[in-house]
Amino acid sequence: xxxxxxxxxxxxxxxxxxxxxxxxxxxxxxxxxxxxxxxxxxxxxxxxxxxxxxxxxxxxxxxxxxxxxxxxxxxxxxxxxxxxxxxxxxxxxxxxxxxxxxxxxxxxxxxxxxxxxxxxxxxxxxxxxxxxxxxxxxxxxxxxxxxxxxxxxxxxxxxxxxxxxxxxxxxxxxxxxxxxxxxxxxxxxxxxxxxxxxxxxxxxxxxxxxxxxxxxxxxxxxxxxxxxxxxxxxxxxxxxxxxxxxxxxxxxxxxxxxx
Amino acid sequence: xxxxxxxxxxxxxxxxxxxxxxxxxxxxxxxxxxxxxxxxxxxxxxxxxxxxxxxxxxxxxxxxxxxxxxxxxxxxxxxxxxxxxxxxxxxxxxxxxxxxxxxxxxxxxxxxxxxxxxxxxxxxxxxxxxxxxxxxxxxxxxxxxxxxxxxxxxxxxxxxxxxxxxxxxxxxxxxxxxxxxxxxxxxxxxxxxxxxxxxxxxxxxxxxxxxxxxxxxxxxxxxxxxxxxxxxxxxxxxxxxxxxxxxxxxxxxxxxxxxxxxxxxxxxxxxxxxxxxxxxxxxxxxxxxxxxxxxxxx
Numbered sequence: 061x062x063x064x065x066x067x068x069x070x071x072x073x074x075x076x077x078x079x080x081x082x083x084x085x086x087x088x089x090x091x092x093x094x095x096x097x098x099x100x101x102x103x104x105x106x107x108x109x110x111x112x113x114x115x116x117x118x119x120x121x122x123x124x125x126x127x128x129x130x131x132x133x134x135x136x137x138x139x140x141x142x143x144x145x146x147x148x149x150x151x152x153x154x155x156x157x158x159x160x161x162x163x164x165x166x167x168x169x170x171x172x173x174x175x176x177x178x179x180x181x182x183x184x185x186x187x188x189x190x191x192x193x194x195x196x197x198x199x200x201x202x203x204x205x206x207x208x209x210x211x212x213x214x215x216x217x218x219x220x221x222x223x224x225x226x227x228x229x230x231x232x233x234x235x236x237x238x239x240x241x242x243x244x245x246x247x248x249x250x251x252x253x254x255x256x257x258x259x260x261x262x263x264x265x266x267x268x269x270x271x272x273x274x275x276x277x278x279x280x281x282x283x284x285x286x287x288x289x290x291x292x293x294x295x296x297x298x299x300x301x302x303x304x305x306x307x308x309x310x311x312x313x314x315x316x317x318x319x
Numbered sequence: 320x321x322x323x324x325x326x327x328x329x330x331x332x333x334x335x336x337x338x339x340x341x342x343x344x345x346x347x348x349x350x351x352x353x354x355x356x357x358x359x360x361x362x363x364x365x366x367x368x369x370x371x372x373x374x375x376x377x378x379x380x381x382x383x384x385x386x387x388x389x390x391x392x393x394x395x396x397x398x399x400x401x402x403x404x405x406x407x408x409x410x411x412x413x414x415x416x417x418x419x420x421x422x423x424x425x426x427x428x429x430x431x432x433x434x435x436x437x438x439x440x441x442x443x444x445x446x447x448x449x450x451x452x453x454x455x456x457x458x459x460x461x462x463x464x465x466x467x468x469x470x471x472x473x474x475x476x477x478x479x480x481x482x483x484x485x486x487x488x489x490x491x492x493x494x495x496x497x498x499x500x501x502x503x504x505x506x507x508x509x510x511x512x513x514x515x516x517x518x519x520x521x522x523x524x525x526x527x528x529x530x531x532x533x534x535x536x537x538x539x540x541x542x543x544x545x546x547x548x549x550x551x552x553x554x555x556x557x558x559x560x561x562x563x564x565x566x567x568x569x570x571x572x573x574x575x576x577x578x579x580x581x582x583x584x585x586x587x588x589x590x591x592x593x594x595x596x597x598x599x600x601x602x603x604x605x606x607x608x609x610x611x612x613x614x615x616x617x
Contacts, residue, residue: 084445087372091449091456100459103466107551115555122557124388132393187389187566189550191454193381194391195566278554312455318551319462 097312108316117246121277124185129260130196133188135267138227138239141287146226154271159255163222163292166213173257173271179203182254190281191313200275202256206249208291214245218293221248222300223274226287229307241285242297242305242315243276252277255288280317282308345612349520351602353484359475360603366468367580369460370541372448374577375441376457382441384574388565397571402428402439409437465545472538488522489531495524513594516612533583537576544573 090096149157154173161169183201205221225239247253254275257264264270269286276283283306297303302310309315352360383396390396399415400423412428414421425431430443433450444450448460479485494500504524507514514523522530546552547559547569563569591599602608 080445084450087448088450091453091460097456097459100463103459103463106466107462111549111551111555115551119554121550121554122560128388130389130391130394132391134391134393187550189548189566190391191380191458193378193548193570194383194385195389196391197389278551280550308455312453312459314458314462319549 101314104314104316107314107319111316111318112246115278117250119278121186121252124187124197126185126199128197129185129199133196133198133259133268134190134194135265136190136192136281138229138286139267141225141227143226143228146287149226150266150270157271157289159272159288160290161208161212161293162290163294164215164218165209165293166215167211169208169212171208176203176255176257176272179207182251184252184254184275184277186252186275186277188281188284191308191317199258199260200254200256201258201261202254202272202275204251205253205255205274206251208255209248209293212293214293217295218245219295220244220293220297220305222292222294222297223285223288224290224292225285226289237307238301239285239287239307240301241274241283241307242294242300243274243279243283247276247278250276250278278318280319282306282313283317345516347610347612348607349610350606351608352606353478353482354606355475355478355482356484357603357606359471359478362467362471363475366464366471367584369448369464370468371577371581372446373457373460373464376447376449376452377454377461378574379441379447379452379457380454384571385567386565386571387567388560390567398574400427400441410439412439465542469542472534472542475534489527489534491524491527495527500524511593516610519610529583529586533580537580537583540576541573541580544569544576548573 157173159169159171159176161171180203181201182204183199185197185199188196188198209221220242221244222242223240225241227239228237229239230237243253252275255272256269256275257272259265259268264273269284269288272288273286274284274288294300297305297315301307304310305315306313382400383390384398385391385394386397396415397417400413401415402410402412404410410424410429411422412424412426412430414423414427423429426443427441429437429439432438432440432444440452447457449456476485479489495504501524507523508525513519543559544563546556547563547566553560553566559569560566563572598609
């Protein structure tokens with residue numbers, strides 16, 4: 061009797077382990093299939109549509125008070141762009157740095173850091189949410205992207221804003237790991253979308269993207285491109301990087317990172 | 320229970336009427352679960368399993384929980400999974416709640432990869448979707464099935480309210496809520512004494528309360544705390560952040576509620592096995608549930 065029971069127990073345990081193993085293997089097979097990945101990705105479009113429908117252009121991210129600021133704002137991703145070019149810029153304290161604004165614009169711009177600081181400013185204390193799960197609160201100061209874009213005067217065909225960055229995050233075999241990001245015009249003209257030059261009342265430290273980083277407050281951290289060198293207006297994302305509109309989107313992450 | 324408590328909505332079929340032999344004189348097949356209940360139950364199982372496993376994949380990217388608006392490496396976590404390298408010896412996985420630390424090697428913090436090597440990862444490979452570390456793909460699975468989960472739960476609520484299923488089958492009666500009947504029911508559960516005859520027609524009070532807490536509290540809580548983690552949704556519905564006391568608190572509650580759902584599933588499956596797995600499973604597939612009366616007439 062007890063032998064039978066033991067055999068039955070073993071059978072059940074083996075059965076459960078076998079079933080579990082088959083499930084894990086089955087799920088992995090599904091995960092490897094590009095059709096499945098594409099099907100799963102359809103949820104991103106739905107999330108984007110619904111959040112745009114509900115939040116529209118103007119829903120604001122929460123702004124906090126000075127007492128809410130994180131004691132330490134974590135540095136993530138690139139800590140310091142490699143290469144002599146950036147090193148030279150850093151050494152001159154970005155005196156020779158120029159932000160290029162071009163692509164589908166009527167008036168291409170070249171802005172120095174002093175130019176950026178002399179444009180109308182916005183200061184906001186907001187929460188930065190990393191795709192990994194952590195959050196940090198910091199005080200950002202910079203020029204609203206909308207003001208820069210208005211000065212450059214967009215052509216009617218412009219649909220996306222591309223941010224070309226100085227850092228190479230992972231040098232990949234099939235092309236460079238040059239960091240870039242992109243947003244649509246709704247986020248580009250959102251009042252809280254700024255090109256920040258200061259964090260917590262001091263000029264951006266190198267780890268946080270000196271001399272200039274994007275803040276796009278209704279999306280996750282990887283959208284907030286650091287070390288911005290050039291802003292390009294375009295009508296399509298396909299011809300940049302691997303065609304998905306950003307360094308991390310090219311590596312499987314959502315282009316719309318509102319969730 | 321008297322005749323007046325008989326469930327008028329349930330259709331009764333004597334096995335004899337189905338052309339099957341009457342095994343015992345008093346065995347009754349009742350129509351227990353409506354089609355929508357059965358359908359949403361199995362879709363929910365698929366969604367919750369996928370969400371749980373892809374959720375653990377996502378959590379592996381930063382296996383620490385905080386309370387409040389913010390939380391990162393230098394802030395004090397309320398819960399944390401990690402690995403210690405103890406000199407020359409093997410790595411030791413640990414889980415820490417507050418100041419209490421537990422060694423959890425092979426399960427949390429340190430486990431084996433596909434080739435059998437010991438690696439640092441918060442959860443073992445059999446528990447995550449996909450089994451290898453891939454935050455991007457874990458998120459794809461999570462958000463696709465999150466939409467399906469929400470749609471399925473909404474369909475269940477709409478149908479359950481329209482048909483009266485929620486009120487009739489899940490809302491405990493005043494009688495059932497009396498301390499005496501709750502106590503009796505708790506003791507019956509502890510003795511693994513399952514209802515027979517008339518009593519088996521309805522869910523018992525603890526069963527009703529458990530289902531109500533899971534369906535009415537835990538599952539909606541998962542959705543709300545999940546939405547609170549979305550920076551886009553926080554701009555659209557700022558009160559989300561307020562009701563949970565911050566995005567990181569919401570993330571912690573998301574994890575706790577998920578753990579409670581796992582606990583429920585364990586108990587739920589155990590109860591199905593103890594109460595008669597074939598009969599219980601059949602009732603959730605075909606809707607028919609057999610009630611035996613003979614034990615009731617000792």
